[in-house]
Amino acid sequence: MAYTSTPARKLSPAAIIQKWIAEAVAEGGRDHYSGKRKNPRIEWFAPVMLVVNPGQPGERTYFAQCRDISRKGIGVRSPESIPERTIVRVYVNDGEDFVAGRVKHTSSTVGAYALGIEFLPEPG
Numbered sequence: 001m002a003y004t005s006t007p008a009r010k011l012s013p014a015a016i017i018q019k020w021i022a023e024a025v026a027e028g029g030r031d032h033y034s035g036k037r038k039n040p041r042i043e044w045f046a047p048v049m050l051v052v053n054p055g056q057p058g059e060r061t062y063f064a065q066c067r068d069i070s071r072k073g074i075g076v077r078s079p080e081s082i083p084e085r086t087i088v089r090v091y092v093n094d095g096e097d098f099v100a101g102r103v104k105h106t107s108s109t110v111g112a113y114a115l116g117i118e119f120l121p122e123p124g
Contacts, residue, residue: 021070044067046092049090075115076090076115079113
């Protein structure tokens with residue numbers, strides 16, 4: 001059997017996102033800025049693992065903290081800055097399921113970096 005860096009998926013990305021949102025609703029609270037956003041976010045403080053540039057030379061893994069989640073993306077507090085447009089795999093709560101994403105913005109905060117990660121659409 002050949003080695004592949006892409007794990008087998010049990011659920012579709014859309015189903016994984018729905019599962020995460022259901023967990024966030026059960027555990028979290030509504031975003032205070034929801035009136036200003038196209039996609040309301042739900043506050044959620046879950047552990048996150050980010051695999052940066054998966055399957056590529058220089059692949060790295062960071063452990064971070066989720067801040068909020070929506071149908072379109074996830075806000076993360078990371079110990080490391082990740083450049084905009086970088087492709088990542090997002091894993092939540094030590095789970096096996098992941099969703100691919102692209103870093104949309106990175107900003108420095110006290111002792112960490114705030115990342116906005118847009119979930120990528122499922123391949124056709």
